[in-house]
Amino acid sequence: MKRTTKALSDATSETAQLGQLEPGVTLQERYLVLALQGAGGMSSVYRARDLHFPNVTKAVAVKEMINMATDPTMHDMIVRNFEREADLLATLSHPAIPRIYDYFTHENNSYLVMEFIDGKDLEALLREIEGALAEDQVVNWAIELCDVLFYLHNHKPQPVIFRDVKPSNIMVDNHGSIRLIDFGIARNFQPGQKGTMIGTDGYAPPEQYRGEASPAGDLYALGATLHHLLTRKDPRAEPPFSFSERPIRKLNQSVSTETEAVINTALAYDPQDRFSSAEAMKSALMAAAKETGILVSPRTATTAIRPRNEVQEVWSFECEDEIRGSPLVAKGVVYVGCYDNNLYALNAETGEFLWKFATEGGIVAKPCSDGELVYVASEDTRLYAVSAERGALAWTYYSAGPIRSSPVISEGHIFFGSDDARLHVVNMFNGSAAWKQEVAGPIRSTPLISGDRVYFGCESSDLYCYDFKSEMKWRFGKAKRAITSSPILIEGMLYFGCKDWSLYAVEAEAGWQIWKFRMGQPTISSPVFAENRIYIGSGDGRIYAVEAKSGREIWHHQTEHQVNGSPIIFEDSVYCGSVDNSMYCLDMRSGRLRWQFQTGGPITGTPTVANNRLYFGSHDHRVYALLT
């Protein structure tokens, strides 16, 4: 196969074949080889001593090009390339570019004698330190690099395109100054000239793969280098040209938006969209540095402008205590339970009070309804069936513990869990018990019924799958904390959150764990699915979008407090409340904030959408209806 892989360069595997000089060898009776500095591709670099200076130790770098070509044309081409590098370097004069002293050919090898730079390249530096490099340090280097690129790009008679900007080609010398090394592939630039693909994957601009080299390409590679230094994400291990999928501030929030914006411009896919010159990029970096105080210390205080309540409130209704749970909207009526022990029925259009039904405990569970009756579960241990029209009691069912699990209707029965550690299944017409299933702990998760199976989470940290014959099909016991979150079932897979900080994907037939996504805090939020993604909130204050098939994070949106409620999807928006008192509306695909609506208390329930209105309750005692 002719296939070549353009991946991480693996220099060490080749060096065994290269004819290396032993320390102690003298070249041209002048350069005493001291040590091998580095090797890669077809060349090696040695540290050597110039013996023309007998009284001082003058260190030089000797670059040896090993010519292994057997084909004479190829052989000559390699020598020509080498001499071109030497000639080119000899014409350059810039403090960031190493000086050239000499070049010669000996047997089959050619040598270039250069200024020895005592320092470290940025790739080595990055390897040595923990965490990302400091922004101010990186920005200062970037400004120096723009200077040297500007010098090269304006070189006369022809501009020089470096073509291989990357951390390992940039050294920081012992004075802390930047030096650009390895001009092996830099060449005189003639506009429009096509060449073969050279360069280092990950840093090289897209157009370089078409054989085009331009100043804008060097700026892209500089942008890629800065991205790597600030995020520690090696672009050689990522798909090419995927920087926009790894925003700098997502990986390193300490970087300023200003610096990030400059780097993003340098990394634009289309060369036209990048800076017009290295000079322009330098100006942008300086402007950003001034803005963020990297160059000038007193920071100018600017108030962050956030999108505010761009959403219209249709009505709100005040109850007598906190609303912690979720409303149900059915046939133009909003039903919502409250910690004042009442179930409220409100006109969905106007918010007008219709009736209330008093239980003897707080209500956190979401009611359900078949149109005729509304079923509401209370912390007073009971499930009530009341008429949808007037709230008149039809029947009562007693469990042995507070009920926090939301009842669901299926197959003529109501399914719900209770803190009495049982799953209860109740005949929906007369309230008689049809089945009680005892498990290892309280059930606060909402049961999911599919086919002849019921799935539910348990505070014991188990997720159960029973069939209607009350036979346990499987139990998922790999979670480490309570599963309060309610499972959802998509294409044979169950997804649910857990207080062990994880979102799980489990195969529904047999309970095999497929993947686990770790968040920053425990979650009791229930997931929702749309367009191949799972959305879920977490105690770490974030709303996450995770790819369903792989468990990879697509985006997250940070709120200012825990997200205990569950998100819903309507059209292309995610709606989710937070304990920071706000209801959030996010763009489903990007996670960008569309609007944020502030209430007077935490929002811990799940909103619901009906008739283009968004309904939810808040701990400020109110039920809200907003225009979506």
Add this chain to the structure above:
Amino acid sequence: MTFLQRIFGRGQSAVQSPDRIETAPLDPSTIEGAALSDRILVGASQSTGVERAHNEDALFSLIGSSSGEAAVPDFGLFVVADGMGGHRSGEVASAISVRAVAQRLAKDTLLRLFESDDFLDGQPLQDQVRKALQEANNSVVSRVPGGGTTLTAALMLGNQMTIGHVGDSRAYALTNGQAKVLTRDHSLVKRLEELGQLTEAEAATHPQRNVLYKAIGQGANLEVDVFTHPVPRNGFLLICSDGLWGVVPEAEILRIAWSSEHPQAACDELVRAANSAGGPDNITVIMVYFPPA
């Protein structure tokens, strides 16, 4: 086939049968979409192709199917690898990678199915698949410097298959007359295509279409694509090297899949089609039929 036959056969062996298997003729009367069987059926076929002297591809296929009270669920493991690198390092890389993945997943995952209680306490399946590919990567890095390979592995358990993937071999789901590519090619041209820089047609003929940006054996830290997909009910899982998908059009693949009596016949026919079209590269095909639920 002898060495001489291969040399002199080059270019004129327009219709070459696959290396290993004699095939049954097509039954044209087979109706599209008809259920082949109520069991899972598997076929696999491989050919060096017309233009190449060596086969650098490797494949592994295993199916477990049982019935009866408390039967172990159906399981399977299907792996295709397409090696690269000079001095035979390509074929070594693909061979040891396939072996490493098969060994790891058979031992740590499939055999544990028979110890049912223990099984659920294992690592997430995606982590097991990811580790298997990373182990294969480590073996190639240490044992075959300069060699590399693509690798696409599907671990099927019950109704789901978890796929680990690096490189430009492909997994397809063939259902309802459609071929859906499940994997993402880690090739330069695919990336340019994703970015809208090349059309699919331009990518198919691009001189650098063989350039990969990710492969097994190309560095210590390999990031593997791992995802889970429902098995294609009343359809096929197809895993193949670019010697097939780069040569035989999708419509032809679909036609052959649905007009063959058995996936084995389909695999042989697909290999023959690739060779008829010039056989520019090694060809490896695994095809699994899944009955309707």
